[in-house]
Amino acid sequence: MSTTATQVRFYKSHEVDKQFLSNKTLEVFGVKPFTWQIDATVAILQGKDVILDVGTGCGKTMCFSMPLLDSPTDMCIVVSPLTSLMLDQVKSAALPSVAVCERTIKEYPGGKEKMFQDIVEGHYRQIFISPETATDIEFAKSVLYKAHFRQYIRLGVIDEAHCVSEWGGSFRGDYLDLHQFRNRLPSNVPLMVASATFPSHVLDAVRGVCALAKDAIHISVSNQRPNIALSVREMKHGTTAADIRFVIPDDAQKLEDVPITLIFTNSIVTCDHLADRLRYWAPDWMPSESIAFYHAKVGPAQKALIEERLQKGEVRILVCTDAVGMVS
Known part of the structure; x- marks a missing residue:
C-alpha cells in the first residue's frame, strides 16, 4: 500500500456515537439505518476493512455514504462494474456525486481535465469509477496521487465485488489488477467490498485480489426473498x-x-x-x-x-x- 496516510479522523470503538450516526442518517437520507448498516459504518470509521455480504435491495449502497457523515469534507471512491449502475447511483445520491465514464466525460463542461480537477478539489463526496479507470495510471496521477484528494479520502469501495472472480481474466482483466487501486490509496484508508454473491471460493478470490486485512469485519445479511422464485421452462422447439x-x-x-x-x-x-x-x-x-x-x-x-x-x-x-x- 501507499505509505502516505489520509488526514481523516479514525475512531476507537467507544468514541463512535451510534445514536448520532443513526439520527444523522435519518436527517440526510430520510431513512433510519439498520443495525448492520451502523455496524459497517462504525468499522469504516475505525479504519477497518469491511466485507458486506448483503442481498440485493437491502441497502448496501447507503453503507458507502454513511461514513461520510462524520465530516463535510470526507470522500469515498466506488469501483462499479456497470455504467448504468453508476449513473443510477449518482442520480439517486443524497450527497454530491459524479460518475467517471466516457458518457459523463463527454458531457462534462471542460471535459476530463476539469472533471478530475473538480474531484480533487472536493466538489464531489462520492466518485464512481469503473475497474478500468481504477487501474488507469492517468487517473492515478490526476486524482489518486493528488495531495488534496488524499487528505480527505475516507474509504474505497469495490461494489459487486464477486465480479473479481466471475469477470476477472480474459473478459475484464482489470478486475484482477484491483490490488493496484488498493495500493494507490493512502495506506490507512479502509476498503469495503460489497456483493450479494459471496460463496466461499469467490470471497477467497476477492480477499486475495483486493488485499483485504485478515481482521476485516464480515457483515452478512440473508438475501432470501420470498417474493422471488426460480423456474425452468423446457425447450420444446429445439434451437428455434x-x-x-x-x-x-x-x-x-x-x-x-x-x-x-x-x-x-x-x-x-x-x-x-x-x-x-x-x-x-x-x-x-x-x-x-x-x-x-x-x-x-x-x-x-x-x-x-x-x-x-x-x-x-x-x-x-x-x-x-x-x-x-x-x-x-
Whole structure:
C-alpha cells in the first residue's frame, strides 16, 4: 500500500456515537439505518476493512455514504462494474456525486481535465469509477496521487465485488489488477467490498485480489426473498426462437399487459434474430420500438436511450447480451 496516510479522523470503538450516526442518517437520507448498516459504518470509521455480504435491495449502497457523515469534507471512491449502475447511483445520491465514464466525460463542461480537477478539489463526496479507470495510471496521477484528494479520502469501495472472480481474466482483466487501486490509496484508508454473491471460493478470490486485512469485519445479511422464485421452462422447439414467444401474453390488450422482460443471449447474432422474431409475432397494437435489442455494437447514445425508455416502461422486452449497462 501507499505509505502516505489520509488526514481523516479514525475512531476507537467507544468514541463512535451510534445514536448520532443513526439520527444523522435519518436527517440526510430520510431513512433510519439498520443495525448492520451502523455496524459497517462504525468499522469504516475505525479504519477497518469491511466485507458486506448483503442481498440485493437491502441497502448496501447507503453503507458507502454513511461514513461520510462524520465530516463535510470526507470522500469515498466506488469501483462499479456497470455504467448504468453508476449513473443510477449518482442520480439517486443524497450527497454530491459524479460518475467517471466516457458518457459523463463527454458531457462534462471542460471535459476530463476539469472533471478530475473538480474531484480533487472536493466538489464531489462520492466518485464512481469503473475497474478500468481504477487501474488507469492517468487517473492515478490526476486524482489518486493528488495531495488534496488524499487528505480527505475516507474509504474505497469495490461494489459487486464477486465480479473479481466471475469477470476477472480474459473478459475484464482489470478486475484482477484491483490490488493496484488498493495500493494507490493512502495506506490507512479502509476498503469495503460489497456483493450479494459471496460463496466461499469467490470471497477467497476477492480477499486475495483486493488485499483485504485478515481482521476485516464480515457483515452478512440473508438475501432470501420470498417474493422471488426460480423456474425452468423446457425447450420444446429445439434451437428455434419459438420458445420465447410466451413473453408476449396471448391475452395482452395493451402495452402494460406485457411484463417488462430481459432476455439474455450469448451472441449478437442471436440477440438481433430474437428481437426480429418477437417484433414479427407482436400484435398490431404493440409498437415495434417496445421490443429492443442491446449489445456491444449498439452505439453509446442509443444504449442510453434504450436504458431510459426501459426505465420509463416504454420498452417492454429487451433482448440483450451481458453488455447491458457495461462501462463505456
